[in-house]
Amino acid sequence: MKRVTLVDVFKHRITQKYLQRSGINHAVTVAGYAFDMAVKKGVDPDLATKSALLHDMGHYEWYRDGKWDYDEYRKSDIHAIKGAERAHKLLIRLGEDRLVAKEVSVAVLLHTDSYLPFGLEEKRTALQDVVAKADEKDEQPMGLHHYKQMDRSEALKRLHELDLKIEEFLEDDDELA
Numbered sequence: 001m002k003r004v005t006l007v008d009v010f011k012h013r014i015t016q017k018y019l020q021r022s023g024i025n026h027a028v029t030v031a032g033y034a035f036d037m038a039v040k041k042g043v044d045p046d047l048a049t050k051s052a053l054l055h056d057m058g059h060y061e062w063y064r065d066g067k068w069d070y071d072e073y074r075k076s077d078i079h080a081i082k083g084a085e086r087a088h089k090l091l092i093r094l095g096e097d098r099l100v101a102k103e104v105s106v107a108v109l110l111h112t113d114s115y116l117p118f119g120l121e122e123k124r125t126a127l128q129d130v131v132a133k134a135d136e137k138d139e140q141p142m143g144l145h146h147y148k149q150m151d152r153s154e155a156l157k158r159l160h161e162l163d164l165k166i167e168e169f170l171e172d173d174d175e176l177a
């Protein structure tokens with residue numbers, strides 16, 4: 001089966017619609033961190049980068065009077081739940097392997113523990129941990145990481161480079177198996 005690439009995922013209109021809200025810069029940056037962390041931790045970089053790219057696609061726009069309403073967001077946010085569903089639907093539409101779609105969806109669901117009452121950190125799988133840590137690495141106070149800019153062409157360039165690195169890694173892995 002032909003691999004669904006990060007570029008395929010990024011170009012889809014659903015991704016374009018939802019990534020505008022949480023920021024393309026943040027999504028692409030976190031995908032880059034996730035690749036490096038995944039390779040170090042023995043996690044599949046294809047799964048890690050897809051989860052990272054899509055981790056915030058569940059965001060709703062919490063605007064009030066033209067400004068992000070952080071208090072309302074903190075109280076009512078369920079972006080990880082929405083994102084898990086959206087990421088799954090998107091990947092299935094792109095013809096992604098169902099197990100990959102599930103793993104990515106669950107990693108998106110568990111990337112933040114802001115609404116979960118139990119100590120989730122210790123229970124995360126290696127993949128889920130990589131995605132959560134890659135996200136934390138790019139976070140700034142008051143959600144400022146969502147406002148960093150990146151052109152579409154720059155995002156495509158970076159994702160294409162990541163795709164090449166992932167394919168090279170997966171080929172080497174196959175040869176060792």
Ligand SMILES: [Fe+2]
Nearest residue numbers: 026055056135
């Ligand atoms: Fe994030």
